Amino acid sequence: MSDSSETLFEFPCHFPIKVMGRADCGLDAxxxxxxxxxxxxxxxxxxxxRPSRGGKWIAVTLTFEAQSKPxxxxxxxxLSAHEQVVWAL
Structure with missing residues (x-):
C-alpha cells in the first residue's frame, strides 16, 4: 500500500508530537x-x-514538518523506546 492509503495525512504536513514524562529528566532535549x-x-x-498540576510530570509538544508515514x-x-518517555501521541 502507498502512504496515502495508510493515513489520512497529506505529506508534507505540519505535525505536532506530544510526549509525556517526568518533569525532572530533561524531556524537552x-x-x-x-x-x-x-x-x-x-x-x-x-x-x-506544559507541567502537570502537581509538577511531577511534563508534556512536551513539538511541531515539525513531517515528510512521510514511515x-x-x-x-x-x-520515542516510545526511550526510558524517559511515558507515552507519545
Whole structure:
C-alpha cells in the first residue's frame, strides 16, 4: 500500500508530537534530539512545555514538518523506546 492509503495525512504536513514524562529528566532535549534524528532542520522554537498540576510530570509538544508515514513511525518507535518517555501521541 502507498502512504496515502495508510493515513489520512497529506505529506508534507505540519505535525505536532506530544510526549509525556517526568518533569525532572530533561524531556524537552530528548524529544528534540529524537525528532531531529529523523527530521533534520527541526525548528526548536516550535516546542511547548506544559507541567502537570502537581509538577511531577511534563508534556512536551513539538511541531515539525513531517515528510512521510514511515518517518512518523520511526519517530514514534524511537520515542516510545526511550526510558524517559511515558507515552507519545
Amino acid at each position: 530528548v524529544v528534540i534530539e529524537i525528532v531531529s534524528r529523523h527530521a533534520p532542520g527541526v525548528d526548536t522554537t516550535a516546542i511547548s512545555i 518517518q512518523l513511525d520511526a519517530i514514534y518507535r524511537d
